[in-house]
Each structure stands twice: as structure tokens, then as C-alpha cells.
Amino acid sequence: MPDTPELNIDRVAELARIALTPEEKAEFSAQLGEVLQHVEQLKKVDVSAVEPTAHAFAVENVWADDVAQEGLPVQEALRNAPAQRDNMILVPKVVE
Amino acid sequence: MADDLTFSTIAQLADRLAARDISARELTQATIDHTSAVENKVKAFNSLNPEDALAQADASDARRAVGQALGPLDGVPISLKDVIAVKDQPLTAGSKMLENYVSPYDATVASKLKQDGAVLWGRTNLDEFAMGSSTENSAFATTRNPYDLERVPGGSSGGSAAALAAGQSIATLGSDTGGSIRQPAAFCNVVGLKPTYGLVSRFGLAAFASSLDQIGPFARTVEDAAIMLGAIAGHDPRDSTSYKTDIPGYRAALAEKKGPWKLGIPKEYFGDGLDPEVGAAIETAIAFYRDQGCEVREVSLPHTEHCLSVYYIIATAEASSNLARYDGVRYTHRSADAKDVLDVYYKSREEGFGPEVKRRVILGTYVLSSGYYDAYYLRAQKVRTLIRQDFLNAYESVDAILTPTSPTPAFKAGEKADPLSMYLSDIYTIGVNLAGLPGISVPAGFSSAGLPIGLQLIGQPYQEADLLAIAHAYDSAHDWSAQRPSL
Known part of the structure; x- marks a missing residue:
């Protein structure tokens, strides 16, 4: 773990695809700096011989039989779309 | 009195419904009327469906009239946290992002409750996307603690706990990622059960942290919680982490299993x-179990x-990944x-996102980002292994672990302004989620200020x-759980 946690808020907000105001950037940087200070304590733990846990219990891949099943009707699937036309979701132009 | 109806237990109401002493319509109407009377104080719900609920109640009465009643939940109003999908009802997750979202399908727990004849009533408030410990992070309203309206009901399932405590529902469902069922149950003097990871399907639950999230019931008594768990537990092919196991008769087990048990005090x-009054209440509970012949070590x-x-x-980290789906393209605010x-x-x-959600997505994105993954995320997963092993080691000598649910009774709204102090209110509940274990909060008395105190019992997997x-x-x-707030 880095000695002094440095959170580049501009870079991380870009990765997270969230626009932040300058006020939010200042506030979050300070608050998350405190949280990162707190989690520095994990450095004290010897984990050299420890396997990571992703799930509390062993999770196996689950295979479904390859049988067609009815899904949501198109109208239901598009029910909450912010913009739609002809059974498609509308978005701003992607390619110039 | 209508109030007596809406503060009854499932077990009591099931008997009265079966005896035709009351109808599902009467019970549902009483619940709607009582909610109208107190909701402006409690603010437990994000939306209500009175006409739909009465139609469900009428269907229940019609089944019963022809001798086809479905069991103890048939005709009983039950409210779901507004993060669990119910077909044709709103699902806001307490977020502007989903302010206008209407579920096109049922969560597995919702369809199971419908199959048992429950009347699905209202959508209970929560911290946005279940991120919080006070229900103050909802984009729509701050739910109040029915025992002191200046105080929070806990969170994130604060609406589910408060609605039950205020007599606005007979039982409710919440979700628990780090204590979000147990802590509000403790703050509101109700029972709250977080089942073992995988026992209850998460299909139709808006995901927060997928390796920690679990749906579970709030109820007035442990017996009611057993009835509710029996209704919602079981393997579901639509949740790949759902566990294949036989579901025992939880309610029958209450009478069959008599102890004495070995209890561990960590x-x-x-x-x-730890607040001294909370500590004293837990010591009294420990003494009770000792008097029953239990070995406490x-x-x-x-x-x-x-x-x-x-x-x-x-x-x-998991939230930053899960919440990437709220992108403004397909079904959210744009x-x-x-x-x-x-x-x-x-x-x-x-x-669309409020401040706490933004903070957590930013932090999660950071700990997963290139150059930091090993230092934070991988190391945390390794320490998680050690935390889980601690519990399994303890279970070699005890049947269950007994702790306070929360270090303090309910705190005042606005009191915990900095995120870290808010996070510390979950200190006794988080380990249970990391280890995937079942945990329950049971009413265990009141502070001198009249605030509820919860006892947490942590069990072995499944x-x-x-x-x-x-x-x-x-x-x-x-008789703690029979107490009512004065509203």
C-alpha cells in the first residue's frame, strides 16, 4: 500500500464517469483521504500465506440448459427507457 | 380497535383470519388507515398502493371463502424495501436515478410472497442504493424513528424497520450488506434477520455489493421471522450464488430445539x-441465557x-462495478x-446519484484502479479470509455468538455528518456479512431515554x-417486542 494515500480525484471521477463540481472534488478528496488513512491499518496484517476470499462460500459456475425460454416482451423491456423509437433505445449520435 | 390489528403478529393474525374473526380486507384497510394517520410523522414509505392492496386482500378473502387459503401469510400486509422489484410497482432505490422506474418483473422473494397469498403493501424508504446507516441518504425523505422522531430509524432499511415499529405493516423485507437489516431493527425495537449468504435469492434485488448483499425479514417476534424466512428461503436458478439446500420448518424448530446451547461472547x-446502557442490556441477556442452563464462554x-x-x-469496489449499469442509456434518469x-x-x-453514492463509487473505482488493486482490493480479500476463519474457529467451541447489534441506541438525525463516524455505527454487524453468516437482532430493552436496544445473535452457516x-x-x-411507540 502506498505510504501516503493519494487519490487523484479528477482521474478517478473520469474512470467512474461521474461529473463532479469543484466543491464536490474538494469535499470528497478530504473525506476519502480520511477513509484511506483508516484502511492503512490493513498493512499491519500478515497476509503472505493467505488466499483471498471473493465469496464467503465456494461458488461454482452454474450452467443452464440450452433451452429457449420466454423473456420479457419488448414493451416491458423498454418500459423504462428514457428515449425510444421503433422498439429501440435512442441515444445521441455515437459516430460522426 | 384498529390499532390492535395493525400491531398484531403474523401468528396472531393467521389464527384470526383462519377463524374468520377478521377478513383480509378489514386487516388491510386498518393498515391503510393507520398508515394515513402516522405516515406524515414517520415517513417510512416512498410509495403506497392502497387500491391494489385491497384488491389483493379481496382475492385472499375469496380464496379463504372456498377453503383454498394458502398458509399463515395469506391476507397479511407485508411491505418491501424499495430496492426489491415488484411487478408494475415503482422501484426507486431511494435514488433520483430511478425516480420514475417501474419494475417489469417480480423479484423471486416478491413472487414467493405472492404465492403464499401475502398482500404486498407499499415501498419502504432506504438510504440511496442501500448505502448508509440512517436512511438520511434517501433522495426523497428522511425516515424518522417512531420511538423518537428527532432520531434516525437506522439504515439502510430504515423504512422497513420504522413501518413495522409504527404499525404500518405486519412484517417487512429489507436487505443487509453490512448491517442494514439488523441495525435498524435494533434502533426500532423489532426483530431483524440477515440469513446466510445464498439462502435467499437475490434475483430482483438492485445490487449494492454482490458478495455481501442478502435479503431478509423484519418481524415483531422471532416466531414471525421464522414464518417469513420459511416463505422466502430456497434455491433459485436465477441467482447463481443461490445455495441448494433443504429448507427446514423454521417455525416448528422453535419448539423442537430447546438447548441448552453454548454461547460465545467475543x-x-x-x-x-460501547454505550454503557447497551452494554448493561447485553449483560442482562447473557445472564438470562446462563439462567436457562446455557454455557457462556x-x-x-x-x-x-x-x-x-x-x-x-x-x-x-463491488458497488462501483454494480452501479456502472446506471448509465443514463437504458432505464434510468437521462x-x-x-x-x-x-x-x-x-x-x-x-x-442521478446523491453524495454518499458518488463517494462510494469514487472510492470503489480508486481501489480497483490500475496500480492500487493489489494494495487495497486484493489485500482486503485476504484479510476477509482471516475474518471468516475467526468465526469458524469460534464455532468449534460454541453454537452461536452473542453481541450488541449496535454500539449505541438510535442517534439524532444530522448527528453523524462525517462519513467515517457514520460507518463506525456498523462495527458489530459488518463481520457477519464478510463471513457470510446468519445474524439476527432481537429487542433487548430500552435506554433511560426510552430508546430501543438490540441483541445480536450470530449463527453458523445455513x-x-x-x-x-x-x-x-x-x-x-x-415482552420487549410487544412495546409500542407513542405516536
């Missing part, structure tokens, strides 16, 4: 920060001090100002029948 849970969970750090790395596709992402998320029996021994010998 010394790490009784240190600095100290155990050690040596990695307890790291639970909070591990949780806030793993939960935010910014009216978006000029291009990147704008749709940036601005819709800026407008041994909910034992855990419920241990909790029932205490709950059925005390």
Missing part, C-alpha cells in the same frame, strides 16, 4: 465505544478491528443537457433453525 465487541475474533476497513474496500454519449454518462450520473431457536428462547421470555 471480547473484541465489548471495548471502547469468552471467544476471540482477533481480526475484528479490520472489519470496517475490509468492508469499505470490498463493498465500494440528463436533458447531454449532447453526446459521454455526456449521457457523466451528467446523468452527476444528476443453521438458521438453531439461530432462530436460540433467539426465540430470549424473545418469548421477554
Whole structure:
């Protein structure tokens, strides 16, 4: 773990695809700096011989039989779309 | 009196409905009327469906009239946290991002409750996307604690706890990622059960942290919690982490399993920060179990001090991934100002997410980002292994672990302004999620200020029948859970 946690808020907000105001950037940087200070304590733990846990219990891949099943009707699937036309979701132009 | 109806238990109402002493319509109408009378104070619900609920009640009465009643939940109003999908009902997750969302399908728990004849009533408030410990992070309203309206009901399932405590529903469902069922149950003097990871399907639950989330019931008594768990537990092919196991008769187990049990008291849970009145109530509960012939011994969970750090790395990492789906494209809020596709992402998320969600997504993105993954996320997963092993080691000598649910009774709204102090209110509940274990909070008395105190019992994986029996021994010998707030 880095000695002094440095959170580049501009870079991380870009990765997270969230626009932040300058006020939010200042506030979050300070608050998350405190949280990162707190989690520095994990450095004290010897984990050299420890396997990571992703799930509390062993999770196996689950295979479904390859049988067609009815899904949501198109109208239901598009029910909450912010913009739609002809059974498609509308978005701003992607390619110039 | 109508109030007596709406403060009844499932067990009591099932008998009265079966005896035709009351109808499902009468019960549902009483619940609607009582909610109208107190909801402006409590603010437990994000939306209500009175006409639909009465139609469900009429269908229940019609089944009963022809001798086809479906069981103890048939005709009983039950409210679901507004993060669990119910077909044709809103699902806001307490977020502007989903302010206008209507579920096109049922969560598995919702369809199971419908199959048992329950009347699905209202959508209960929560911290946005279940991120919080006070229900203050909802985009729509701050739910109040029915025992003191200046105080929070806990969170994130604060609406589910408050609605039940205020007599606005007969039982409710919440979700628990780090204590979000147990802590509000403790704050509102109701029973709250977080089942073993995988026992209850998560299909139709808006995901926060997928390796920690679990749906569970709030109920007035442990017996009612057993009835509710029996209704919602079981393998579901639509949740790949759902566990294949036989579901025992949880309610019957309460009478069958008599103890005495071996209970472990983790010394790490009784240190600095524990309110003396909470500590005294827990000591009294320990004395009760001793008097019942239980062996109570100290155990050690040596990695307890790291639970909070591990949780806030793993939960935010998973959240940053899960919440990527709220992109403004398919079914969420979309910014009216978006000029291009990147704008749709940036601005819709800026407008749709509240401050705590933004903070957590930022933190989760950071700990997963290139150069930091090993230092934070991978290390946290390794310490998670040690935390889980602590519990399994303790279970070699005890049947269950007994702790306070929360270090303090309910705090005042606005009191915990900085995120870290809010996070610390979950200190006794988080380890249970990291280890995937079942945990239950049971009413265990009141502070001198009249605020509820909760006792937490932590069980072994998939041994909910034992855990419920241990909790029932205490709950059925005390009348804490029969107390009502004065509203």
C-alpha cells in the first residue's frame, strides 16, 4: 500500500464517469483521504500465506440448459427507457 | 380497535383470519388507515398502493371463502424495501436515478410472497442504493424513528424497520450488506434477520455489493421471522450464488430445539465505544441465557478491528462495478443537457446519484484502479479470509455468538455528518456479512431515554433453525417486542 494515500480525484471521477463540481472534488478528496488513512491499518496484517476470499462460500459456475425460454416482451423491456423509437433505445449520435 | 390489528403478529393474525374473526380486507384497510394517520410523522414509505392492496386482500378473502387459503401469510400486509422489484410497482432505490422506474418483473422473494397469498403493501424508504446507516441518504425523505422522531430509524432499511415499529405493516423485507437489516431493527425495537449468504435469492434485488448483499425479514417476534424466512428461503436458478439446500420448518424448530446451547461472547465487541446502557442490556441477556442452563464462554475474533476497513474496500469496489449499469442509456434518469454519449454518462450520473453514492463509487473505482488493486482490493480479500476463519474457529467451541447489534441506541438525525463516524455505527454487524453468516437482532430493552436496544445473535452457516431457536428462547421470555411507540 502506498505510504501516503493519494487519490487523484479528477482521474478517478473520469474512470467512474461521474461529473463532479469543484466543491464536490474538494469535499470528497478530504473525506476519502480520511477513509484511506483508516484502511492503512490493513498493512499491519500478515497476509503472505493467505488466499483471498471473493465469496464467503465456494461458488461454482452454474450452467443452464440450452433451452429457449420466454423473456420479457419488448414493451416491458423498454418500459423504462428514457428515449425510444421503433422498439429501440435512442441515444445521441455515437459516430460522426 | 384498529390499532390492535395493525400491531398484531403474523401468528396472531393467521389464527384470526383462519377463524374468520377478521377478513383480509378489514386487516388491510386498518393498515391503510393507520398508515394515513402516522405516515406524515414517520415517513417510512416512498410509495403506497392502497387500491391494489385491497384488491389483493379481496382475492385472499375469496380464496379463504372456498377453503383454498394458502398458509399463515395469506391476507397479511407485508411491505418491501424499495430496492426489491415488484411487478408494475415503482422501484426507486431511494435514488433520483430511478425516480420514475417501474419494475417489469417480480423479484423471486416478491413472487414467493405472492404465492403464499401475502398482500404486498407499499415501498419502504432506504438510504440511496442501500448505502448508509440512517436512511438520511434517501433522495426523497428522511425516515424518522417512531420511538423518537428527532432520531434516525437506522439504515439502510430504515423504512422497513420504522413501518413495522409504527404499525404500518405486519412484517417487512429489507436487505443487509453490512448491517442494514439488523441495525435498524435494533434502533426500532423489532426483530431483524440477515440469513446466510445464498439462502435467499437475490434475483430482483438492485445490487449494492454482490458478495455481501442478502435479503431478509423484519418481524415483531422471532416466531414471525421464522414464518417469513420459511416463505422466502430456497434455491433459485436465477441467482447463481443461490445455495441448494433443504429448507427446514423454521417455525416448528422453535419448539423442537430447546438447548441448552453454548454461547460465545467475543471480547473484541465489548471495548471502547460501547454505550454503557447497551452494554448493561447485553449483560442482562447473557445472564438470562446462563439462567436457562446455557454455557457462556469468552471467544476471540482477533481480526475484528479490520472489519470496517475490509468492508469499505470490498463493498465500494463491488458497488462501483454494480452501479456502472446506471448509465443514463437504458432505464434510468437521462440528463436533458447531454449532447453526446459521454455526456449521457457523466451528467446523468452527476444528476442521478446523491453524495454518499458518488463517494462510494469514487472510492470503489480508486481501489480497483490500475496500480492500487493489489494494495487495497486484493489485500482486503485476504484479510476477509482471516475474518471468516475467526468465526469458524469460534464455532468449534460454541453454537452461536452473542453481541450488541449496535454500539449505541438510535442517534439524532444530522448527528453523524462525517462519513467515517457514520460507518463506525456498523462495527458489530459488518463481520457477519464478510463471513457470510446468519445474524439476527432481537429487542433487548430500552435506554433511560426510552430508546430501543438490540441483541445480536450470530449463527453458523445455513443453521438458521438453531439461530432462530436460540433467539426465540430470549424473545418469548421477554415482552420487549410487544412495546409500542407513542405516536
